[in-house]
Amino acid sequence: MTLRLVLGTLDTVAALVTARRITTLRRALTAVAPELRHPVLYLPLNLTNAATLAVGRRLPAVGSAIRPGIRAEKTTITATDPALNVVTYQAPARSKPSGALLWIHGGGTVMGTLRQGHAWCSRVADELGALVVSVDYRLAPENPYPAGLNDCYRALHWLHDNATKLGIDPARIAVGGDSAGGGLAAVLAQRAHDTGLPVCFQLLVYPMLDDRTVLRAEAPDRTVYTWTPTSNRFAWTAYLGHPPQERDDRPYTAAARRANLTGLPPAWIGVGDLDLFHPENIGYARRLREAGVECELRVEPGMYHGADALFDGKAPSMTAFRTSMLDSLRAALTNP
Template sequence: MRTRALVALAAAATAAALARRARTLAPVAPELRTPALWVPLALSGKLTLAAGRKLYPRPTSPVDGVTVSRRDVPGGLDAFVYEPDGRTRPGGALLWIHGGGTIIGAPEGDHELCSRLARHAGVLVVSVRYRLAPEHPFPAGLDDCSAALRWLHAEDAEFGVDPSRVAVGGASAGGLLAASVVQRAHDEGVPVAFQALVYPMLDDRTVLRRDHGGRGGLIWTPRSNRYAWSCYLGAAPGTAEPPRHAVPARREDLTGLPPAWIGVGDLDLFHDEDLEYARRLGKAGVPVTVRVEPGMYHAAEVELHATAETMRAFREAMFDAVAAALA
């Protein structure tokens, strides 16, 4: 009898968990629903971080029509350079920063993205490697990315780059670092013409919110977000004033920053902080284009851009914005 009771309790608990997950999945656009979404995942400590680093990112392959080379970055780590065939010299360039919450990820995972972006926009793309937290908290990652931007400018003649047409972009934590690089570059007088922020992680104070309006239930959760910010800042997020350039949304004066494109799904945990940053950029006189994708959870296009038309369009909207800004 006791065994039967335990089995019944386990079955009831499983049914309840599946019902909760079904409610979380209900707002997701049908073409974005995959079996993997039924498995709750979160990065919350050393064990899950180690597992995440083994699983993510899976290296991708560059598309045809683009030459790829690896270069060492003075004062930083290394970077991959993507040059499309027939590119006009001098021309525009984009410094790209990969995502992963500042705690996982590598530029090898973005070979397909960066090469496709280079070919689509006709620009040079430089995808930088940076040191990860918690082993290397702020400002290590930002220093590595800023070094890559300075290097890109210093080698503009070799790369065939017009220094007035250099942009910075990134996704998720790469968007965090991209926004921070842009702010630091503005303060240090390093030219940046445009910023492309793809569902960027901008505000550590999001960890203080209890009600996320049903957002953040998939892929990147409040639990993962709290852990990642804690690793990156080396302190409890959302409380004490962070160091300068550590949290882009905490900057009070956004005047003079370059034009921006910000894209995010309406189910993404970062939805509200991204739209607030866009609002503040606009209020400060910075031209900003915002794309909010219905039924999209965090980073959905990474796996689904090849099969879901909406995700292909979302990605290409960013490509088009970069191309127009650097034309």
């Protein structure tokens, strides 16, 4: 009888806690644009350890359909060790030489696959007539910094070294990515600048730019979704090989750590005002402009991290968000 009473009490407490959490989330959801509200926002999605990472890596990819008529081919770059896989996307009638986009998928540097970029990469190939190359970089924690960045740099070098064979103009190669991919694209643009490897544009979609965000307390009334401070701490710790700290003198660990942004290629940065990365994205855009780098900044009201992947083609704001990405890239690849 006592055990039943205890179990009953625990069930009641659990129900009250769940109800209170749902009520709190419903209040917080009033900040989310009505057209972007989704059941996923009620889920406690946090990366905390190897077990939750394993679950995250098994989640299905959003936006995995390749546009009809676009040829997607896997290529293995074997010039250096280890071998690196990329997927190229192109329209069969692509005019050569064309511009090119090196795309880097998101996933906090700890998860994500090439498949999740199929829809976007094939759209760029279709509508811009560009060659798109998506890089299958190594993930942390199995392969911490600088493995992933080195893979992206090798892919960019491969594009330049094989420009004639690939039918692309080496003066019209852009880099881009979303979330962690955007962060890698930003440091890749920095490294390419320092080594004399031309990049004409950087397309940074709610990029993961600053590991020091982990060290800063969130405002108590600020609610973020899908990519949380807990997940951010886990991912940066996995990528860096240690917990983030104020001082880290290793080059290219995080784009926001670079003191001098002068001479970097023009950029487009897009982020929602409910995104964990909103402050660091705004700060980086401001610093680029102060350094004389042309930077278009798009801040989407009521948008959380990754909402465009969930609602592209379904919500007008997200359709407009991705159209802005495409238009900026088109201008860059046409007039580098």
